[in-house]
Amino acid sequence: MRITFPTATVLYALARGHGYGFEIIDVTGLGAGTVYPILRRLETAELVASSWEPVERARAESRPPRRNYRMTAVGERLAEEVRDQYPALAGLFGSPSGGEPEPAS
Amino acid sequence: MDGLLRVISILVPRSRRADWLAEWRAEIAHDFMLAARRRQSGAWVQLRLVRRLAGAVADALWLRLRRSGAPGWGWTARDATRSLRRHPGFAASVVVTLALGVGAATAIFTLVDGLMLEPIPFEGADRLVSVNGYGGGLTVGAEEIAALREDAGRVFDATVAYAPRSLLMTGSGDAWSGLAWYVEHHFLEMLGLAPALGRGFTPEDAQPGSERVVLLSHELWRQVFARAPDVLGRTVELDGEPFTVIGVLPPTLRRLPLGLVHFVLPSTGEEVRDQTSFLARLQTSVTLEVARERMSQLARELDRTHPRESDRSLGLVPVQRNQAEEVTRGLWTLLAAVLCLLLVACVNAAGLLFVRGVVRRPELALRGALGSSRVDIVRHVLVESAILALAAGAAGVLLAWIAIRGMSTLLPAHLIRFSYTTVELDGRVLAAALAMTVLTVLVSGVLPALEAGRNGAVRAGRSVTVSRHDVRVRTGVQVAQLALAVVLLTGAALFGRSFAELMDVSLGYDPDRILLLDLVSLERVHGAPERTAAFARELDARLAALPGVVGVGRVAWGLHTDVRVGSGDDDQGAQTLEMLLHSSVDPGYFGVMGIEIVEGRAFTSGDAEVSSTVIVDRDLAVALWPDGRAVGRTLRIRERALTVVGVTEDVKLEGPSDPYGPWLIFYPATRDRLRGATSVIRTTGDPRALLPSVRALVQELDPRQPIASLRTGRQVLGESVADPRFLLVVLSVLAGVAVTLGAIGVYGLATFTVVQRTREIGVRRALGAQAGRVVREVVTRGLWIGLGGVAIGLAASVLVAGFVRSLLFGVSPLDPLALGGAALALLAACLVATLLPARRAARVQPSEALRLE
Numbered sequence: 008m009r010i011t012f013p014t015a016t017v018l019y020a021l022a023r024g025h026g027y028g029f030e031i032i033d034v035t036g037l038g039a040g041t042v043y044p045i046l047r048r049l050e051t052a053e054l055v056a057s058s059w060e061p062v063e064r065a066r067a068e069s070r071p072p073r074r075n076y077r078m079t080a081v082g083e084r085l086a087e088e089v090r091d092q093y094p095a096l097a098g099l100f101g102s103p104s105g106g107e108p109e110p111a112s
Numbered sequence: 113m114d115g116l117l118r119v120i121s122i123l124v125p126r127s128r129r130a131d132w133l134a135e136w137r138a139e140i141a142h143d144f145m146l147a148a149r150r151r152q153s154g155a156w157v158q159l160r161l162v163r164r165l166a167g168a169v170a171d172a173l174w175l176r177l178r179r180s181g182a183p184g185w186g187w188t189a190r191d192a193t194r195s196l197r198r199h200p201g202f203a204a205s206v207v208v209t210l211a212l213g214v215g216a217a218t219a220i221f222t223l224v225d226g227l228m229l230e231p232i233p234f235e236g237a238d239r240l241v242s243v244n245g246y247g248g249g250l251t252v253g254a255e256e257i258a259a260l261r262e263d264a265g266r267v268f269d270a271t272v273a274y275a276p277r278s279l280l281m282t283g284s285g286d287a288w289s290g291l292a293w294y295v296e297h298h299f300l301e302m303l304g305l306a307p308a309l310g311r312g313f314t315p316e317d318a319q320p321g322s323e324r325v326v327l328l329s330h331e332l333w334r335q336v337f338a339r340a341p342d343v344l345g346r347t348v349e350l351d352g353e354p355f356t357v358i359g360v361l362p363p364t365l366r367r368l369p370l371g372l373v374h375f376v377l378p379s380t381g382e383e384v385r386d387q388t389s390f391l392a393r394l395q396t397s398v399t400l401e402v403a404r405e406r407m408s409q410l411a412r413e414l415d416r417t418h419p420r421e422s423d424r425s426l427g428l429v430p431v432q433r434n435q436a437e438e439v440t441r442g443l444w445t446l447l448a449a450v451l452c453l454l455l456v457a458c459v460n461a462a463g464l465l466f467v468r469g470v471v472r473r474p475e476l477a478l479r480g481a482l483g484s485s486r487v488d489i490v491r492h493v494l495v496e497s498a499i500l501a502l503a504a505g506a507a508g509v510l511l512a513w514i515a516i517r518g519m520s521t522l523l524p525a526h527l528i529r530f531s532y533t534t535v536e537l538d539g540r541v542l543a544a545a546l547a548m549t550v551l552t553v554l555v556s557g558v559l560p561a562l563e564a565g566r567n568g569a570v571r572a573g574r575s576v577t578v579s580r581h582d583v584r585v586r587t588g589v590q591v592a593q594l595a596l597a598v599v600l601l602t603g604a605a606l607f608g609r610s611f612a613e614l615m616d617v618s619l620g621y622d623p624d625r626i627l628l629l630d631l632v633s634l635e636r637v638h639g640a641p642e643r644t645a646a647f648a649r650e651l652d653a654r655l656a657a658l659p660g661v662v663g664v665g666r667v668a669w670g671l672h673t674d675v676r677v678g679s680g681d682d683d684q685g686a687q688t689l690e691m692l693l694h695s696s697v698d699p700g701y702f703g704v705m706g707i708e709i710v711e712g713r714a715f716t717s718g719d720a721e722v723s724s725t726v727i728v729d730r731d732l733a734v735a736l737w738p739d740g741r742a743v744g745r746t747l748r749i750r751e752r753a754l755t756v757v758g759v760t761e762d763v764k765l766e767g768p769s770d771p772y773g774p775w776l777i778f779y780p781a782t783r784d785r786l787r788g789a790t791s792v793i794r795t796t797g798d799p800r801a802l803l804p805s806v807r808a809l810v811q812e813l814d815p816r817q818p819i820a821s822l823r824t825g826r827q828v829l830g831e832s833v834a835d836p837r838f839l840l841v842v843l844s845v846l847a848g849v850a851v852t853l854g855a856i857g858v859y860g861l862a863t864f865t866v867v868q869r870t871r872e873i874g875v876r877r878a879l880g881a882q883a884g885r886v887v888r889e890v891v892t893r894g895l896w897i898g899l900g901g902v903a904i905g906l907a908a909s910v911l912v913a914g915f916v917r918s919l920l921f922g923v924s925p926l927d928p929l930a931l932g933g934a935a936l937a938l939l940a941a942c943l944v945a946t947l948l949p950a951r952r953a954a955r956v957q958p959s960e961a962l963r964l965e
Binding site: 027028029032038039040041042043044047065068069070071072073074 | 134135137138139141142143145163164165166167168169170171174175
């Protein structure tokens, strides 16, 4: 699979613990039309796996459960390589995820 | 927002739609929740969400085009290629079929584009004319030039003179003898041309005593100097004198009369005073007819002020590609024919692809069962068609390139002159060829692809069952293809009959064993008329003394235009003719040419002195004096009264089609008066053997004397029939290809039918049917399809008959021999095409039928 810069950015965001579609959009600044196809490709290549978040959590916030994406072991190894290939990515992200990021405009 | 999402979800494959909707709804809900917590403005949130929904469209499309497990375009292309490799015969048939169609169409389109659509690249090209002088020659004399210059303002807005001469170039490798022009310094400006390299002439270059400069032709620069850019400033020797090369001419100069020039030099005025070619551009408000009328008036005024032994003529010939309507019509006919062939090729390819679609139904059904959607199946078939079309396009372009090279040798000379480069493929034609392949993909691939998509999942199984609909479609396609082939065949047959009629026409003279020699600018080369006459006499004597030469004569032909011709005082049978061909001849001419005098006598030397006698051809004699003898009668040409002393057989000096009308008159002239005219040489053997001797003789007598042309009688005759011969050859090739494609189609259909009916045939054989009957059935079916094609094709041929009528000679476009011949030829091809499948059917054994159960 070809790792373009947008793909590397999405991988990096996943590695940083951002696992929801809109969250990745907000933290990377990429468009939905870019992020979601990348997520689909990563899932097809089994670098990422998705699952629905626990229902209880969603119910507590009176909203439907969201789909969460997390990297597989293979994906994590790829993310390491991507980190070396695109060192500037480290500067684009802050510390690993803690709290909701501000939505991108 | 949810409504929009639901609309977008239609793009998502059904199996994933529910999950997709749930995912996006959840994200949107979460986003609203966050926005509420952060107290963000509702409008801003909505706007952001609408932008993200654009991304939802992209996501949905991605899922539609490439679901998990579904192949991408690259994989589909690889799969299609593998599939084609397993059926090389089918792939080769389609590629060859389409390549033939595309190649022929590209080649003919290149030809038509180069000859008809490409504008002549001179300024005011549609108003540019060349002035032809005495004898229809390409130069005019001093008096005419002076008169033309004086009169220029009436009808022309620009004129330029250029004088041809023969020069020998040395000092750059091998000696190069070529044609030179001395031109007035504004020559290139008048034509709106710029040199390909270097500069043109300035008024200073034309001053006596200035540095000698020369422009080289593009062809010379290519052949001798290998397009070296440092040719500028080099010194070349022309006839022993040094000249500096200041530039290279553009190749477009070939479009002019005497256009195959090698050197162009500035004239100081002396060189273009007499025996000069003259170019003029008509004023925008002046038509060609008005200008020609003015030229006729000018010629008559000159005859009054500067009388000569024979009438002057000043003809205007447009430089622009102003081909006879028949030639244009002929080229359009070719284009129509080749588009017909392209259609045949497309239909043939569609048929082959359709059959493959039917035969592949079990395979496609299996693909569907394993998860491929209808879209995937159609995409697979379309990609296969696209690969075939691209391969056919590439092969077609290669074929076109070869065909163009071949056609260039067949092209009539007068058409080659109009092409300023050799006719070759250019980028636009290449783009048109590729567009044609795309079109053939759409035509050839859509139908079978849709059929495959519609029927792909109908049933799986080992056998292929063909519906009556399939058979009807395939048969209909085949009939259409054969009908087109019949149209082309009929066209080729008609042109073949026409050409045969043309070649059967008696010319009234013997074209074998004669040479025709035209020299240019005798008076400028040799000076005073006495010296020119002496040169001509010497030339004739030396020609007559050559081994293998029987006799030498001279002829100068010309055209009376808008002339009234009548008989005697009562003007009986008088007619006003647009053109009347006339020839001034010496007494020996008729014997040299082999023209029979059927009444009266040939000219004597005394006739030339009197100048009031004339010989006419039989057509004119019968028209003016239908009741009796023409000899001794009076012929009136304009105000001149001439006595008819002889009548010849019908003579067609300009070829069997008589482009200048059926009448011909001969005037007597002395050899001296004909010093600038064409020499006619009668030989004992093949005149081609004497070509080198004649050239060497002229060179020996005067190396400065240029030869305008040296041709055999057969060559002249060949040029006069070059157009119909070219049409015939090309149409025959196209028809042959169309019939071959049609036969391949019939063979394919017959084979397909036999394969489909193998079980049925086996059962019938088991029940006692004879092999002969099976063969008859297969062949009869093929012939019925052929008959259907013939009927429709003949009807179509009758419809287009009117368009080609003017292109035919002595043959009606509804000629039963041609139509019947075309029909029989096609039926014969169908018969041959069905023989192999019929033999295959005859060999089907009953046990095969059992095995298929």
